[in-house]
Amino acid sequence: MSTSPLRAWLGAAGRGLGVAAALAACAAPPQSAGPRGEPARAPSRAAPPARDDGRWAAEVRSPRPVEPAVEPDLARRCGAPDAALAAVAQRLADEHARGAVDLETPRVAFELRAAGSPYPWPRVFTLTGAALDARAATEPLERWLASFDDGGERRCGLGRATDARGATHRVAVVADVLADLAPLPVRTRTGAWLRLEAELLVPAAGAKVLLLGPRGRPRPVPTSLSDGRARATFALAEPGPWLVQLLADTQSGPRPVSEAIVHADVPPPGEYVAVEVPGEAAARGAATPARALAAMIDAARASEGLGRLALDPELGALAAAHAETMRAARRLGHDVGDGDLVARLAAADVTPRVAGENVAHAADVTRGHRVIWQSPSHRETLLDPRFDAVGVGLAPDPDGSTWLCEILAQR
Secondary structure: OOOOOOEEEEEEEOOOOOOOOOOOEEEEOOOOOOOOOOOOOOOOOOOOOOOOOOOOOOOEEOOOOOOOOOOHHHHHHHHHHHHHHHHHHHHHHHHHHHOOOOOOHHHHHHHHHHHHOOOOEEEEEEEEEEOOHHHHHHHHHHHHHOOOOOEEEEEEEEEEOOOOOEEEEEEEEEEEOEEEEEEEEEEEEOOOEEEEEEEEEOHHHHHHEEOOOOOOOOOOOOOOEEEEEEEEEEEEEOOOEHHHHEEEEEEEEEEEEEEEEEEEEOOOOOOOOOOOOOOOHOOOOOOOOOHHHHHHHHHHOOOOOOOOOOEEEHHHHHHHHHHHHHHHHHOOOOOOOOOHHHHHHHOOOOOOOOEEEEEEEEEEEHHHHHHHHHHHHHHHHHHHHHOOOEEEEEEEEOOEEEEEEEEEEOO
């Protein structure tokens, strides 16, 4: 047994719930020493990009202040007006009025990146009524806004559309912003050097940039933090879309504070296309949702040449307890009043050599696995080669969604 102290590696992803659908995502990655040898590479599961139709902004950056074009008083109650959030809100409102509603986390994140927004924790509010004016919409909007606080500076975009029957559809897209990103291009050449620079809006003890390419494990980039500004220089190693994520070690723990999608030698896609991620197929036919999640974790690791994880009852009990605590608190996190992972393991007298945690709130376990895989910091935890055991815990929510917790460890 190693005598080195336990290091807990954390990741979180999910969605918050408003009057209709809302979402949030947070993560803190493992600081892995890297694989023992290069794992086998699976082919990319991403859909081939469609022809760029010009809807992508030339760069991702923030802030983007704007005078609200839709119901200014209501928009300002929502938060500081932001042009990219407003563009996404209007697009979603138009689709909502046509009956085409897709507010899943990956879709909304795609729209934000296309609009040039780096905010990683968006939440979406929808409200529909036949005779619902701005004054009548104020109370439910403010009640929803009061139900969460992710820290930082609150920004908002408001969209409104009318359907064929005359009903008004309002959509607000809100982000509690922890960092502002200097312009980063969304198109580049493979091997070209890029510079990321961001101003932190909250105190942070450290920062880290992760690159998630078309396949494989995330790659950390040397990152500096000085006088509240994070800086990193990097190049993209192969063609395809790359997710660039900046994480900061804030007072509430490590969190993603900015994200961008940069396309190396390929055009950005014209529309979002939902595709399966590695492991999803393994959930089919599973006896229980918990077994389905464990099967997806194993299959996702197998896609990168990693071994299976043993189901550990002690880790499973801790994961189930934390999932239930998150559900009761109505809050996604690694410490929602029951202690962080290190404290919970110690209290249960469970002493793995190393351990990591992913938590999520999603419509179901498959969507929870999908959003975890698509996040660099989550995937880094999921694919760490040192883990040999896992415990999964699920807490069904009355609204039909699921709170989930994965604890991975080396026993």
